Amino acid sequence: MDNFTFFNPTKIDFGKGKEQVIGQHLAEHGIKTVLLCYGSERIKRDGLFAVVSKSLAAHRVELVECGGIVSNPLLSKIRDAITLARATHVDAVLSVGGGSVLDSAKAIAAGTLYDGDVWDLFIGKGSIKAALPIFDILTLAATGSEMNCGAVITNEETKEKFAIQSVHCFPKVSIINPELMQTISRDYLVYSAADIIAHSIEGYFTASVQPKFHSRMVEAIIGTVIETTETLLINPSDYDARAEFAWAATQALNGLIYSGTSGFSYPNHMIEHSLSALFNVPHGAGLSVVIPAWMKWYHGRNPAQFERFARTIFGVATAEDGIAALEAWFDKIGTPTRLSQLGIQQADLAATIENVLGNASYFGVADIYTRDVVTTILTSAL
Amino acid sequence: MDNFTFFNPTKIDFGKGKEQVIGQHLAEHGIKTVLLCYGSERIKRDGLFAVVSKSLAAHRVELVECGGIVSNPLLSKIRDAITLARATHVDAVLSVGGGSVLDSAKAIAAGTLYDGDVWDLFIGKGSIKAALPIFDILTLAATGSEMNCGAVITNEETKEKFAIQSVHCFPKVSIINPELMQTISRDYLVYSAADIIAHSIEGYFTASVQPKFHSRMVEAIIGTVIETTETLLINPSDYDARAEFAWAATQALNGLIYSGTSGFSYPNHMIEHSLSALFNVPHGAGLSVVIPAWMKWYHGRNPAQFERFARTIFGVATAEDGIAALEAWFDKIGTPTRLSQLGIQQADLAATIENVLGNASYFGVADIYTRDVVTTILTSAL
Structure with a gap:
């Protein structure tokens, strides 16, 4: 640690x-x-x-x-x-x-x-x-x-x-x-779920130092978000599900799950911020598009953790199956997984890539998120 | 919640x-x-x-x-x-x-x-x-x-x-x-493990309102304690295990896992405090004796949660098997599970029971922890 x-x-x-x-x-x-x-x-x-x-x-x-x-x-x-x-x-x-x-x-x-x-x-x-x-x-x-x-x-x-x-x-x-929060629209509920999951996984997957205790806490948060989102989609007035969802959201970004981790970055947020800045898409909707595309590109860099995610969150064996399960879950709850669902087309990619490269400099990860890499990720999300 | x-x-x-x-x-x-x-x-x-x-x-x-x-x-x-x-x-x-x-x-x-x-x-x-x-x-x-x-x-x-x-x-x-903490004796390491587990389970098992998110966080703490204790018994200078153990200990009693829970009590601490007060036993050693005895008496009052504990922590199916697994783990790491290991005999029970009854009044749980109940728990721990 x-x-x-x-x-x-x-x-x-x-x-x-x-x-x-x-x-x-x-x-x-x-x-x-x-x-x-x-x-x-x-x-x-x-x-x-x-x-x-x-x-x-x-x-x-x-x-x-x-x-x-x-x-x-x-x-x-x-x-x-x-x-x-x-x-x-x-x-x-x-x-x-x-x-x-x-x-x-x-x-x-x-x-x-x-x-x-x-x-x-x-x-x-x-x-x-x-x-x-x-x-x-x-x-x-x-x-x-x-x-x-x-x-x-x-x-x-x-x-x-x-x-x-x-x-x-x-x-x-x-x-x-x-x-x-009971009157939040169905759309904003599922976007929020994607946002909380994004906060949880940035460090979980990218940190060079990621204690297992912290991975366990992240999994507690994600498991809670998945379960309570499904409950709330059926019954928006389920107070306890709403409360657990809210408290999990707080825990995902109050510093706890990042304490003692290091060498992490926020690639999904970095890429999504360009979508919001250029096309004013809801932040969570942008994230649910970026996350699966980013995971498909990234998982080979941290295979053990992606296998852990697949096993503990979705009960499947391989990194690829875990990513597919998350993407399928996003589809199931109705948050976008494709740029086209956000109204972003092939013709918009060039400007998006430029903006992401600017963010990559700002975030200090321009050496990893090169033009080729950003193009690969965004293209796979079309 | x-x-x-x-x-x-x-x-x-x-x-x-x-x-x-x-x-x-x-x-x-x-x-x-x-x-x-x-x-x-x-x-x-x-x-x-x-x-x-x-x-x-x-x-x-x-x-x-x-x-x-x-x-x-x-x-x-x-x-x-x-x-x-x-x-x-x-x-x-x-x-x-x-x-x-x-x-x-x-x-x-x-x-x-x-x-x-x-x-x-x-x-x-x-x-x-x-x-x-x-x-x-x-x-x-x-x-x-x-x-x-x-x-x-x-x-x-x-x-x-x-x-x-x-x-x-x-x-x-x-x-x-x-x-x-690397020079802590083997005894105090395992007593500490019992203490952290005790802090984690008091609310987990006794709360009338216990959100699942909180149960998940408790399980993250207990899983970490079990794993890192075993690592540290083999290699006391494993820094990362020591660090995770320490941070899990902090999280177990900083209010987080009790936020939004209610109707809980601290029966294991309540009983153990009598052992420490009367016989000056190390707090954690007293707890590892009390916990299995208390669990055997209590589990029928919250069967679903005891089955959850058995399944998530030890991968076994029944409440009884989960309790047995925890007791066996205490035995394995070398923290006491019997009053006799603390030098407390049948002849000491009467005074101990009186002291526990005093604590039960102090904790406001005298209606549950009657003389009969306390006698049953302590006798089974002899």
Whole structure:
């Protein structure tokens, strides 16, 4: 096992009705005015906004609205929100939504206290020295952002989807109420399943140091995601399945399964970020296309681990059968496995490959993910 | 899944040589003088004390020595240490040792800032409102104390082994260097294995709400402990096995596998605490005696989970076969499975039963663990 430091100070308040105590959490942190970030106006129609407003009011916390955050969240919106946060002198940021809203909230929290353009923080021109305190009520379980210190934002001008990571960006409190996730569409449920699996397998397959304990924990997460997704597709209101799905999502990217692993990369995310940045496909849908194609290209580099995956997750013997089983499972639950299902055609490949090569430089893996390799993977996904 | 709050702010600094940076961690927290708690003088002979002293000196942190803490740590020692801590105006407590030293450090840290006798905090006469900051260098992996906020102390006058738990008792920083654990005796290795398994199974078998995801994580921990213990018995200097063993120990009792579970109790610990309190047996050795006896009595109350355990951990079909397999594994690695191996005879049973009944009241499970039940369990362990 490699040396590591593990530190995760986010408080998770998990369960039914927990959104009602958001005001109390903010008050305990001395917050007076909060920037309330959200996506569509749906939270006003379904009553969540009213619950949150009431809880904030009960604890004398003022709110400044910042709605309209889209999935694959955009840099321009972050910049506008930072201007708003500064003008209104908010002393915290509250995300009510899924990973896109929360990632935006993190970028806003860091950018508000950064003396320069927030994109500097994504491209290494500046570093995060502080951030407004971040709180969130999670309405979609997938990204793990509720218990980590990272955020991914798309620069729509440069078509770059890049990340920040800073100890200042751990949420102070994340509220996870699986009941709030019961109305998620069937599509977003299966995309989320693909996203959680992607978070779990990047290190599992690519790490040069991957302890068996960690592989076992990854398998616990993937087994849970597979089982609960199937349950939820039949019965979306199964609370326990929704809760296990959500908590598995959190565990997949809170640092635990990566503690002590090393030499890993995020190739599936790296490739998918280009699909999102160029074609605005849902992140999880892009991942379920990339993963099988990447696995088919990669498995010979780590055959024992691919055989382990095949055996423990699907009860089949060979690496190839394990990959086929995962692809078949994606097909079965209805998340895409082909670029064509995302509306991406042969004619789009050249631009996609260029974008992926840019990401490969950014991720420091340009020596492995050469033009030939990226072409091979993307072509096999057509 | 039940509602829960998960919060674990301990920073883990894990790996080779990490004890050398303890001074830096203390300095980052503004510590000027620290009470250095330890057990035997072994840390002076093996060089660890010198490494720690040097690191503290390099960061201008003064140290006050508090050695001589024994396993099954004693209240009298805690009281003396609190007097010392107050007299020397230390502003933190540093444990260098295993769970007994660390649990003592926690009790000292809380007791120093409590205006009254520290035992009040164990019996509900007082509550922990603050504690000195706690740091530790772990030299034995078993109790999980390095990443939780609990501590267990024996009152040698009343023969009670009771616990405290407070958010103020999370260590600020825990240093886990598996290299420091390579010289642990064969006996203490196998006792530790039993302790970790005990932490894992209490909730697994007794919880009325036990999500499958959590069962999977428990199985990941137990599988790791079984495999790495066997490796370490053959090759005590296998670093990776030592590291996985240690990290599994931490995960077994840092709150993760209990998050969202409910209705559980700690019957094996409850019974074992009487053995430790009365006969000063090593905690893990007591547990490996209690566990099979308790399982034989209990399994009919949760047959599906016992069958799951049998199948996933030992690849056998029935609850009885799973219990037998665990007992056989304890025998194989050389941790006791009979009270007689601990020097406890039939004649000692009456006093033991009385003590366990006292614990059952303390744990709030006196309705289940009646005199008849406790007699049945202990008699079958003779």
